Every structure is written in C-alpha cells, then in structure tokens.
Amino acid sequence: MIEQLLNLLNIEIVKVILAAVIMVAVTLLHVAYLTYAERKIIARMQQRLGPNRVGPRGLLQPFADMLKLIFKEDVIPKAVDKPTFWVAPFISLVCAGAGVALIPIWKNFVLSNINVGLLFILALSGLGSYGILLAGWSSNSRYALLGGLREGAQVISYEIAMSLALLSVVLMAGSFNLGDIVNAQLNSPFKIYLIPQIIGFFVFMISAVAECNRTPFDLPEAEQELVAGYFTEYSGMRFALFYLAEYAGMIVMSALAVTCFLGGWAGPFDIPYIPFFWFFLKFYFILFCYIWIRATLPRYRYDQVMGLGWKILIPLGLANVFLTAIFKLIF
Amino acid sequence: MNWDLVIFYYLAFAMVISSILGVLSNNPIYTVLLVLVMIVHQAFLLLTLGSEFLTAIQIIVYAGAILVLFLFVVYLINLRKETTRSIFVRRCSLALIIFLIFFGMFFTNLMLVFRNKPFIQAYLPFNFNEKASDVWWIANYLFKNYLLQFEIIGVILLIAVLGSVFLIRKVKSINN
Numbered sequence: 120m121i122e123q124l125l126n127l128l129n130i131e132i133v134k135v136i137l138a139a140v141i142m143v144a145v146t147l148l149h150v151a152y153l154t155y156a157e158r159k160i161i162a163r164m165q166q167r168l169g170p171n172r173v174g175p176r177g178l179l180q181p182f183a184d185m186l187k188l189i190f191k192e193d194v195i196p197k198a199v200d201k202p203t204f205w206v207a208p209f210i211s212l213v214c215a216g217a218g219v220a221l222i223p224i225w226k227n228f229v230l231s232n233i234n235v236g237l238l239f240i241l242a243l244s245g246l247g248s249y250g251i252l253l254a255g256w257s258s259n260s261r262y263a264l265l266g267g268l269r270e271g272a273q274v275i276s277y278e279i280a281m282s283l284a285l286l287s288v289v290l291m292a293g294s295f296n297l298g299d300i301v302n303a304q305l306n307s308p309f310k311i312y313l314i315p316q317i318i319g320f321f322v323f324m325i326s327a328v329a330e331c332n333r334t335p336f337d338l339p340e341a342e343q344e345l346v347a348g349y350f351t352e353y354s355g356m357r358f359a360l361f362y363l364a365e366y367a368g369m370i371v372m373s374a375l376a377v378t379c380f381l382g383g384w385a386g387p388f389d390i391p392y393i394p395f396f397w398f399f400l401k402f403y404f405i406l407f408c409y410i411w412i413r414a415t416l417p418r419y420r421y422d423q424v425m426g427l428g429w430k431i432l433i434p435l436g437l438a439n440v441f442l443t444a445i446f447k448l449i450f
Numbered sequence: 451m452n453w454d455l456v457i458f459y460y461l462a463f464a465m466v467i468s469s470i471l472g473v474l475s476n477n478p479i480y481t482v483l484l485v486l487v488m489i490v491h492q493a494f495l496l497l498t499l500g501s502e503f504l505t506a507i508q509i510i511v512y513a514g515a516i517l518v519l520f521l522f523v524v525y526l527i528n529l530r531k532e533t534t535r536s537i538f539v540r541r542c543s544l545a546l547i548i549f550l551i552f553f554g555m556f557f558t559n560l561m562l563v564f565r566n567k568p569f570i571q572a573y574l575p576f577n578f579n580e581k582a583s584d585v586w587w588i589a590n591y592l593f594k595n596y597l598l599q600f601e602i603i604g605v606i607l608l609i610a611v612l613g614s615v616f617l618i619r620k621v622k623s624i625n626n
Contacts, residue, residue: 203479238503238506242513252521256479268522
C-alpha cells in the first residue's frame with residue numbers, strides 16, 4: 120500500500136516537501152527562541168533577570184506567548200480596508216521567511232539551488248515592503264500610515280546600499296549562486312570575504328539592520344511617536360505574524376551575511392557528524408550582534424537615518440564596487 | 451497532461467485578467483496591487499522560458515522599486531477613491547486611436563502567424579540551456595554585441611536622475 124503510494128508520488132518530490140517542512144519547522148523554532156534569547160540577553164545587559172517563570176529558566180516562554188497570541192481576540196476595526204488588511208501580514212511573513220530556502224546550510228544541503236539565489240533574496244526583501252506599506256494604508260489610522268510610509272522609504276533606500284555591498288561579493292565570486300559564492304570564498308587567499316570586503320561587510324550589516332527595522336533604525340515602530348507604527352491596529356495572531364516576519368527577516372539576513380562574507384558552512388576544521396556546526400556558530404554570533412546593537416544604541420532621528428543611507432552607505436558601496444572591480448582586473 | 455501548457459495558460463490568463471481589473475478598478479491602491487499581481491505573473495512567465503535572472507530582475511526592478519514608488523505617490527496625494535475620472539474620459543479619443551493602432555498591428559500579425567509568416571517575431575539569439583547560465587549569456591550580449599546601446603541607456607538614465615534633482619532644486623528656490 121505504502122509502496123504503491125510512494126510509486127505514485129515521485130520520490131524526489133516527497134523528499135523536497137519533507138525537507139521544506141523540516142526547514143519551516145526549524146525556522147519557526149529559531150524565530151520563537153530568538154525572541155526568548157533577545158529578552159534574556161537584553162535583560163542581562165540591563166541587569167535584570169528576563170523571563171524566568173514559564174518552565175526552567177523561562178525556556179517555555181515563547182510557547183506561552185504564542186498561545187496567548189493565538190487565543191486573543193482578533194479585532195478588526197470597522198473602517199479598515201478589509202482585503203488588504205487581511206493579506207498584508209501574510210505578504211510580510213512569506214517574503215521575510217522564504218529566503219531561508221535559498222541558503223546553503225552545509226555543503227550538500229540547500230533547499231532550492233537556483234542560479235540567481237542572491238538576487239532572489241533581494242527580490243523577496245523588496246516585495247516584503249508591500250506588506251508593511253499595505254498594513255499602514257489599510258489600517259486607516261494616522262499612526263499606521265506614517266509608520267508605513269517611513270518603513271517604505273527606509274527599506275527602499277537601504278536596499279540600494281545592501282545590493283551594492285552584495286554586488287561586490289558577486290563580482291569577487293563571479294556567481295549569483297550562494298553555494299558557488301561559498302566555494303569561491305574557500306578558494307580565495309583569505310578563505311573568507313570578510314577581510315577583502317570589509318567595507319562591503321560594514322555596509323551590508325548596517326543596511327541589514329535597517330532592513331529589519333531593528334534599533335537603532337526602528338523608526339517605523341517608534342513607540343514614543345507612532346504608538347506601534349504600521350501594526351498599531353492589528354491584534355492577536357495578525358499582530359504576531361508581523362512580529363514573526365521581523366524575526367524571520369533577521370534570520371535570513373544573518374544567514375546571508377554568514378554565506379556571503381563569513382565563509383558559509385566552512386570552518387577551521389571539520390566537526391564529525393555535524394556538518395552544519397560552523398554555519399550555526401557564525402549565524403548565532405551575528406544574531407547575538409543584532410541583539411547587542413539593540414541593547415546598546417539609541418534610536419536615530421529620521422533625517423539622520425535617511426542621510427546615513429543616501430549620503431554615506433550608498434557612496435561607500437559604490438566605491439567598494441569600483442575598488443573590487445579594479446582589484447579583480449589587476450589580480 | 452502537458453503541464454507546461456497548463457502553466458502558460460494560467461499565467462497568461464491571470465496577466466490579462468489582472469491587467470483588465472487594474473484598469474477598471476476605482477481604487478488607486480487596488481490598481482497598483484493588481485499591476486503587482488500582473489508583474490509577478492510576468493516574472494514567472496520568464497521563469498518558464500528558463501531565465502532565472504530576468505525573473506529576479508523583473509521582480510526587483512518593477513515590483514520592488516517602481517511600483518513601490520507608485521504606491522508612495524498614491525499615499526502622498528491620499529486618494530481614497532479615484533476622483534479624476536473626467537480627465538481620462540476627456541482624452542478617450544486619443545486612447546482609442548492608440549488602441550486601434552496597436553490592435554491593428556496585433557491583429558495583422560496574428561493573421562500572418564496563421565499563414566506562418568509573422569513580421570514581428572520574438573526570438574532569443576541564444577539557447578539558455580546550451581552552455582552557461584542565462585546571466586552569462588545576457589552579460590555577454592550586453593557588453594559585447596550591444597555595448598553602445600547599453601551605454602546610451604545608462605546616459606539616458608543619468609539624465610533622468612539629474613532632471614529629477616534639478617526639479618527639486620527649482621521648487622526649493624521658489625519657496626525661499
């Protein structure tokens with residue numbers, strides 16, 4: 120019976136679906152525990168205890184939060200534009216999370232090995248801004264609209280800088296495929312692109328923080344000015360979807376930084392039976408830096424955010440592309 | 451069942467329907483969204499032709515940049531419902547003429563396709579699956595065969611950028 124079923128379905132398809140389901144589960148777990156880690160780390164940095172009631176050391180806190188959000192009433196204000204109000208959180212989450220499929224976790228494991236993986240991640244992050252813009256508009260509220268507008272402008276500006284930083288990586292590696300980029304790094308003299316592309320890494324990390332709307336660039340959701348920004352009118356599970364999207368975006372950006380600048384799955388020596396050890400080590404380090412930045416820095420003013428993006432990061436990125444091209448020509 | 455054909459017809463119908471709905475919609479935000487749906491389908495049409503690069507570029511440039519700017523404009527002038535229909539109706543005759551010209555071209559070409567000698571024919575100068583990835587082919591053609599045209603486009607875009615900066619400057623000086 121089962122054999123017939125397996126014959127009926129193509130084995131390859133079953134494998135891909137299984138891998139995708141595992142990947143989604145792992146990503147969601149990461150998202151859940153990222154919120155826990157963030158609260159715990161920031162608490163330690165501010166000499167507090169952080170969540171410590173649910174389960175040992177508060178380890179079950181994310182599940183408690185999730186249950187609370189699922190069972191909360193889903194309030195939809197009367198004056199909202201319903202179709203866009205419904206669809207906006209999903210656009211946000213899907214576009215933020217789908218990038219995970221393109222990241223090579225270890226040498227032989229990447230869910231979707233396409234030729235232009237890097238461009239695809241950029242395209243997804245470009246589409247992600249629709250979710251936020253639409254959420255802001257459809258809420259029919261001043262705070263949400265302003266938050267959405269700020270977010271849209273910020274994402275568009277920083278996407279240019281990020282693309283430029285990644286473009287110099289593509290120039291060095293000679294490929295848009297993320298697996299090929301890692302392999303090219305391993306064949307380069309420094310083994311990682313962090314050293315020759317230090318400017319690119321700097322530009323990329325700052326724009327990645329801005330893309331994910333994290334402090335110090337969390338203008339769109341600045342509590343003191345805009346209540347909660349574009350998701351002011353959302354509640355319950357829909358609110359949680361935006362929350363998930365933010366953390367999924369962080370995960371994709373960190374994984375992208377590891378893949379493009381820190382040598383992906385490779386490490387100084389192989390760990391037997393755990394091929395993804397080095398990838399996750401670097402990945403957690405970058406996530407820790409995200410949290411660290413949030414605990415340390417105050418928020419920028421809006422014109423400072425825009426000025427940083429357009430007047431510093433984009434020229435730096437362009438200069439970096441130019442330098443990389445010249446070095447590539449000479450050597 | 452020929453899945454390629456099914457997918458093609460789905461994409462084609464979705465594109466046509468979303469374009470028509472986009473034109474007919476009264477709400478500017480919905481128009482932009484329907485155009486977004488159209489563009490995403492168009493990108494996947496390119497994917498079925500084997501060009502991943504063009505798919506990604508289509509989404510990045512049109513959906514990720516141009517349409518977002520459209521959305522911004524709609525936001526900033528804050529139109530809940532379209533109030534400027536009369537302008538469109540007044541210029542209806544012009545639109546009709548342009549439509550007739552294009553429809554005539556399309557129709558004659560369609561007739562010639564049935565007789566197997568079309569005068570407008572889409573073709574690719576290379577085979578995507580032949581040697582390298584499509585990125586390699588496109589770069590090769592852009593920077594070898596069509597370098598001059600490519601540079602001219604670059605200059606035109608630069609002029610557009612300078613023009614927009616110039617416009618902003620002018621507005622500022624009037625305000626002062």
